[in-house]
Amino acid sequence: MSKWKDTFREGSVYKLFFASLLATGLAYGLYKGIIDNYLAEIVVMSEMDRGIAEFFREIPGLLLVFILAVLYTCSAETMYKLGAIIMVAGMGMLTLIPADRMWVTLAICVYSLGEHIQLGMKNTLSLEYSKEGKGGTALGLQNAVSQIGTLAGYFVIMIAFLFVSGMGAFRGFFLIATLIFTISACLAMKMKGHSETDKNKSRFYFRKKYTKYYFLEVFYGARKQVFFTFGPYALILFYGAKTSTISLLFAISAICCFFAAPIVGKIIDRLGYKVVMVSDTLILVIVCFFYGFAHHIFPMHVAFIICCINYVLDAVISLASMASNVYVQDISENSEEVKATISTGISVNHMITIMIALFGGWIWKTLGIETLFTLSAILGLCNSAYAATINVKKDRMKI
Numbered sequence: 001m002s003k004w005k006d007t008f009r010e011g012s013v014y015k016l017f018f019a020s021l022l023a024t025g026l027a028y029g030l031y032k033g034i035i036d037n038y039l040a041e042i043v044v045m046s047e048m049d050r051g052i053a054e055f056f057r058e059i060p061g062l063l064l065v066f067i068l069a070v071l072y073t074c075s076a077e078t079m080y081k082l083g084a085i086i087m088v089a090g091m092g093m094l095t096l097i098p099a100d101r102m103w104v105t106l107a108i109c110v111y112s113l114g115e116h117i118q119l120g121m122k123n124t125l126s127l128e129y130s131k132e133g134k135g136g137t138a139l140g141l142q143n144a145v146s147q148i149g150t151l152a153g154y155f156v157i158m159i160a161f162l163f164v165s166g167m168g169a170f171r172g173f174f175l176i177a178t179l180i181f182t183i184s185a186c187l188a189m190k191m192k193g194h195s196e197t198d199k200n201k202s203r204f205y206f207r208k209k210y211t212k213y214y215f216l217e218v219f220y221g222a223r224k225q226v227f228f229t230f231g232p233y234a235l236i237l238f239y240g241a242k243t244s245t246i247s248l249l250f251a252i253s254a255i256c257c258f259f260a261a262p263i264v265g266k267i268i269d270r271l272g273y274k275v276v277m278v279s280d281t282l283i284l285v286i287v288c289f290f291y292g293f294a295h296h297i298f299p300m301h302v303a304f305i306i307c308c309i310n311y312v313l314d315a316v317i318s319l320a321s322m323a324s325n326v327y328v329q330d331i332s333e334n335s336e337e338v339k340a341t342i343s344t345g346i347s348v349n350h351m352i353t354i355m356i357a358l359f360g361g362w363i364w365k366t367l368g369i370e371t372l373f374t375l376s377a378i379l380g381l382c383n384s385a386y387a388a389t390i391n392v393k394k395d396r397m398k399i
Helices: 002-007 014-042 047-070 076-096 101-129 135-160 167-189 208-237 243-271 273-297 300-331 335-367 369-387 392-397
Strands: none
Touching (some): 047 101, 047 208, 047 335, 208 243, 208 273, 273 369
């Protein structure tokens, strides 16, 4: 408890905030652990349908900068509460609506809107409630609490779906997730305060010297979306992975990333962001190759295990995306410019991810899973080739 008291200001509502974060993380783990199998087994979404659903799920992320601009007069606490209420509505819809593609996609889109509204507010509130000079520790605790909740949700699903299955089981856990999100929203409603939102998130911030960063976000967003959307779905549709297996895979991936993140950060500091941005693609090409072609080389049960390992490996090497943020920091003039640029980068990232989600399903359906992951590898190579054009000394001189 001393660490918490040393990190956060007395009189702030950080305890309520973190209790809400823990509940949200748990509910998200329950939702994320079952949603892909629900879409494949109950809603019977094809590869193309899954891409369309993901397209609409990502739209709130793309529109977030405009949503925050409209609500710029609201405090960070108010925005956080609004996001919580919308998330409850979206999850409640999944509990009640029929397993119809259109209605389920709408429910996912509503939930995603609340999730994206809360996303930026979490960092803002963590920093607002922290003591001076303790911002980094506060953000670390925020991430840890959310991860603990999410992991707990994954493990609950993993164990539960060893014994249950079918429409009733999925609906039951959507209901449980709704109730937990409701608890999170009730905790949020008790939060008092009028913290200012990050004004940098309410507008696009473009400067010529960050052009390379914007393009790196385009390449990274495109290749990331292939694995985020179609990685688990390939394991379900192609290899028949069950809900408990997918939840276990998510849990292992999250644990590996938890321990790998500080190691990757140290590598970036030691070798430099350019070296990391260029070299991580060499691993990505191997990951994409086996994900797309393992079933041609090995028996299906062996290929499935190889793809699971590669899914976790992709999650770990995705941590190398931190290097681009370090690059922004290296050529920026101040911390406010860093935050504004990274916020714009997130919006640019979403612009390409919604297109990849839409066309990725079509590519898989018409040209095969091999083509889809080959294109992911090519996008990764483009990312590395473009990163290789960064002239560290020259870019620093432009400041």
